[in-house]
Amino acid sequence: MKKKINVLVRILVMAAIFVITIYLVNIFQNRSYKNLAAEMKDAELPLxxxxxxxxxxxxxxxxxxxxxxxxxxxSVTPIDxxxxxxxxxxxxxxxxxxxxxxxxxxxxxxxxxxxxxxxxxxxxxxxxxxxxxxxxxxxxxxxxxxxxxxxxxxxxxxxxxxxxxNDNYHESQLLNAAKDFHDATFAFDKLESESVIGTYKQEYTGGGTGDSYGLGHVNLANAYSDLLWDGLKPTVISDVNTYIKEIDVNYAVIEMEYKAMSITSQDVMSYYTVKEFYKISYRDVPVASQIDEADGAGTDGIYFDETASYDEAYSDEQDADTVTETEPKITMLSYDRYVDEYFDKDGIDAINNVYEIGIVSSDDLEYRYTEDNKKIAFVRNGQLWMYDYGDGQITLVYGSGMDDHANDSNTYSDHDMNIISFDKDGNMTFAVYGYMNSGDHEGKLGVALYTFDYTTLEVDELLFVECNVPYEAMKSETSRLTYYDGDKFYYMLGGKVNAVDMKTRQQSYIAEGLSASDVKVSVNMEVMAYGESEDQSSNTKLTLMNMHTGKSYEITAGAGECLICYGFKDSDMVYGVSSISDAQVDVDAESFVGTRYSEESRDNIPASRLYIVNSDGEQIKEYAKSGYYLMQVDVDTNLLYLTRGEKSDSGFKSVDDDFITFKEDDTKETIGTTHLSSITGYDRLYFTVPSNMYLSYIPALNITKEKIDPDAASMIMTVVRDKVTYHVYDNLGLSKIYDVAGDAINYAVSVSGIVVSSEGEVIYRQAESQEYNTIASGIFHRSTGSVDASLGDCLYMVLTYQGVQVTEDDIAQYTDPVEALNSLGKRQGIDVTGLSLDMLLGYVSSGIPVISRISDGRYVLIVSYNEADIRYYDPVEDKEIVVSRDEYTDMMLQWHNESYTYVEE
Structure with missing residues (x-):
């Protein structure tokens, strides 16, 4: 009996030891976690x-x-x-x-x-x-x-x-080319001469150089070692999601998205989200041995007699040595890889007194700090963090996927955040906009307003506004403005500055008909300014609104003048005053080469005076120098950079730049960011702190709880566009929105992007134009013999070319040529004013005529071109005229390249 009791006691003692051990291990393993609670709900919708x-x-x-x-x-999916x-x-x-x-x-x-x-x-x-x-x-x-x-x-x-x-998009070859390149970037020991990367780099003719952010952004201009991760040697830990973003018969944009992990010799693990973009062309080229070696044989195998007349050289029946054998040629037009490292709370560097943010693809970091510098709130990779130096704690305020980087659902990044307010106690108000990736609103598009209570570690949703605008389009507006004053929530969406009264739960708007560029907002989003018209020459009033105080101020122009808002320096608005008559003065664009004067500023009327007013509408500075005009004003950190011009008989010509500097308090140290590569060997971004702060301990981790608030408000906002706009998509998605197609195309060329209208039509994508083309034989000539009627004549010819039967009275109803083309024609008309002649000829290359204004204001129709000349039909002269490209360019410049055409379906 005693033996049985001893056995029982031993069992009980061992059980007690087991329970105590589990308890102690649990405390030990979670010693840096305080108030641990459930994270946000994981994503549930299937992929x-x-x-x-x-x-x-x-x-x-x-x-x-x-x-x-x-x-x-x-994405786009080609099918047979x-x-x-x-x-x-x-x-x-x-x-x-x-x-x-x-x-x-x-x-x-x-x-x-x-x-x-x-x-x-x-x-x-x-x-x-x-x-x-x-x-x-x-x-x-x-x-x-x-x-x-x-x-x-x-x-x-x-x-x-x-x-x-389409059965002939060659998508399998293009996808394989992208995959081969991707795989080659992980072949760390392969020589450049043995790699497909080396082949594509040799053929690469694009401009630019590798970015200044180290591995954060690399392209074909970077060194081969950079493309092979410069010794980082990461491992892909997720599926490589491949998307066909755009495709046609000779061109594709392919994206690869995945998560990667690297580990150092000290067993420090880092995680990354990676996006790769490939722009690849496919074409069948003649086999070299088959090309006729006769004088004048072109690279396309077509014989061209340089002594022939224009009509002979470009007739449909020209002699040609046709090459029957071809082979595929794939060209890597561009490759870009963007890497963003996930924030790791352990990244305290006590020796250098910095806190690591990580490898970044851009310096565009959303962060705020308290006046005593003891707390920092910041957004990284869809996660909102708050670091408390005083208490040695860090809180994941909002976001999921902290320990599950390979999960495609939880780490989906089609949303972003604005930090609206951040007080000394660590409490925060913030907005989340875009695709709601999890939680009660999973799968919806919209804007959510939250508060965070640091004491209780609770996140409380105050408002959710559901909308129909995808994240890529929403971010161009909503990223600029979300503000909450405790009574009203302001946000920009749908070309409006919207205001939601949180007590009545009613929505109104302060201003409408605005593009994202029309609204200027201070960094803290407390103050905004907007004009009364998109056309600067009609913009005679600026409205300055201080949302913190709820007061608005109006600034009006004098007689014959108009206004332009350049932006904000902190909470102070910077604006210029221009003479309306200067809108007709040409700009000597060549003289501004090498300056900051950008393509976008060409639509601005140069200002003769500049003013700075504070958030209460009070003027605090004026800048004016006789004879000098402000062509562009850039609001930099501690100065205004003034790109200036001088007016002469030939127009505005570049002169020396000028500056307005702002003296900062050098004695007051604040939180900042800096790039350092000496610490880890790779360029990473770090938080810097004042010299009286010492970063030495890894902070304890808090994870917030979602508060169930029965008073949370929800509403639905459907955005209906009342005008056609043109959207430029670059590597990272929707980049900018324009009202004029020509402006959008010019910008798309500079970023190798595409342009899509708000009606879904592709207006422009990068493509190779033919060396020559003619559509003259398909144009039915019409002439009324006058300059005033020449636009109507050109519209008649274009519509007839589309196969539309119209009368002179039909066309006379319209004063806007784009409206006439859209209302009467079979294709979408576009205003391509501002495009260079080379760009306009891209439409003729595709068999589309272009209406162009020249010389004395007459409109003509461009119908043919070759390397040296172009041919246009002049309805005033009732004949086709051939001039050199240079001569025609000069004729167009007199009317700022005013042009109109249409796009095929």
């Missing part, structure tokens, strides 16, 4: 993919609300003439799901076909959906495919990708 052979392409995230499809350009497509959907969370599909016009307003889908069970937890389009889809025309999911418990989501029918 969908296009099945392409053995690969999955074009990862699609589910949307649970309305979406403006003309602004959604996440059989119009078959296979979609794979993760089905782990959504059991017993039913599916259907729709094919819509690219604008989304026209339903082409719809149907139900039967899901087959695939491998690895996927539902497989086979879609066979029944309707006759036009070749090369983009449509929007919508896949709709509905779960057994009533939840639903929609998935989107553009589709286009």
């Amino acid at each position: 969908a993919y296009v099945c392409y052979g053995d690969s999955l392409l074009n990862c699609m995230h589910g949307y649970t609300g309305e979406v403006d499809l003309t602004l959604l350009r996440d 003439e059989n119009k078959n497509l296979e979609i794979m959907v993760e089905n782990d969370a959504f059991k017993d799901a039913s599916y259907s599909y729709e094919i819509r016009s690219i604008s989304g307003d026209s339903l082409i076909e719809k149907g139900d889908l039967e899901a087959a069970s695939g491998t690895d937890g996927y539902d497989v959906l086979d879609i066979s389009a029944r309707m006759d889809l036009k070749q090369d025309m983009e449509y929007m495919l919508v896949v709709k999911l509905k779960s057994g418990d009533g939840r639903s989501a929609s998935y989107y990708t553009r589709v286009v029918v």
Whole structure:
């Protein structure tokens, strides 16, 4: 009996020791975690993919609300003439799901076909959906495919990708080229001469150099070692999601997105989100041995007699030595890799007294700090952090995926944040805008307003405004302005400055009809300014609004003058006064080469005076120097950089720049950022702190709790556009929005981007123009013999060329040529004013005539060109005229390259 008792005691003692051990281990392992609570809810909506052979392409995230499809350009999927497509959907969370599909016009307003889908069970937890389009889809025309999911418990989501029918896009070769390049960047020991990277670098003719952010952004201009990660040797830890962003018969933009991890010899692990962008062209080139070696044979194998007349050289029946054998040629037009490191709370560097932010692709870091410098709030990779130096704590205020970087759902980055206010106690107000990746609003687009209580570690949602604008379009506006004064929430969206009264839950707007560039906002977002007109010559009033005090101030121009707002220095507004008559004065653009004078500033009327007013509308400085004009004003950190001009008979010509400096208090040290490469061997961004602060301890981690607030408000805002705008997409998505197509195209050329209208039509994409082309034989000439009627004559010819029967009275109803082309024609008319002659000839290269204004104000039609000359039909003279390119360029400059054309579907 005693033996049994001893055994029992031993068992009880061992059990007690086990429990105590578990308890102590738990305390030890979590000794740096305080008030640990559940993170934000993980994403639940399944992901969908296009099945392409053995690969999955074009990862699609589910949307649970309305979406403006003309602004959604996440991916495009080429399909063959059989119009078959296979979609794979993760089905782990959504059991017993039913599916259907729709094919819509690219604008989304026209339903082409719809149907139900039967899901087959695939491998690895996927539902497989086979879609066979029944309707006759036009070749090369983009449509929007919508896949709709509905779960057994009533939840639903929609998935989107553009589709286009063409058997000759060579997408498999282009995708393989991108994959080969991607793989080669991880072949760390391979010589450049043995790598496909070396081949593409030798052929690369693009400009630019590697960025100043080290590995944060590299391109083909960087050294080979940079492209191979310069010894960092990261490992890919997630799926490599591949997207076809744009494609046509000879060109594609391909994106690869993935997560990577590196580890040092001291076992320090770092995690990164990586995006790679490939712009690749495909063309069949003549086999070298087959090209005729006769004098005058061109690289395209077509014989050209340089002594022939214009008509002979460009007739459709010219002699040619046709090469029958070709081989594919793939050219890497550009490659860009952007790397952003995830913030690691352990990145305290006590020796250098800095806090590591990480490798960054851009210096555009959203952060605030308290007046005593003891607390910093900042946004990194979709996560909002708050570091408390005094208490030695750091808090993940908002965001998910902290320890699960490989999860594509939780780390989806189609949203961003603005820190609105941050007080000395660590309490914060902030806004989240874009695609809601998790939580109660998962799958919706919108703007959410939150408060954070540092004492309770609770995040409280005050308001959610659901909208139909995708993140890429939303960020150009909403990133500029979100402000909460305790009573009203202000935000910019849909060309309006909106205001929500939090007590009445009613929304109104302060101003409307604004583009993102029309509204200027102070850094702290407390003060904003806007004009009454997009046209500067009509802008005779500026409104300055101090949202902190709720007061507004109006600044008016004198007789014959107009105003331009340049922006804010802290909370002080900087604006200029211009003479309306100076809008007609030309600018000697060549004299400004090498200055800061940008293409965008060419639409601004140079100002003769500059003023600075504070947030209460009080003037604090004036700048004016007789005979000098401000061509461009840049608001830098501690100065205004003034690009100046002088007016002469030939127009505004460049003179020396000038500056207005702001003296800073050198004795007051504040939180800042700096790039350092000496610490880790790689260029990383760091927080710097005042000299009386000593960073020595790794802070304890807090994770916030979501507060359930029954008083939280929700509303829906549907943005309806009342005008056509033109959107420039660069590597990282939607870059800028313009009202004039020509301005958008000029900017797109500078960033190697594309231009898409708000109606979904691709207005411009990079493409190789033919060396010559003529459409003269297809133009039905019309002449009324007068300069005043020449525009109507040109419109008549263009519409007739499209196959439209119109009368003179039909055209006479319209004063705007773009409106006439859109209302009467079969294609979308565009204003391409400002484009160079070379750019205009790109349309003629595609078989599209261009209306151009020249000389005495007459409008003519460009119908042919070669390397040296162009041919245009002059309805005043009733004949075709051939002039040199240089001569025609001079004729166009007199009317600032005013031009109009249209785009094919």
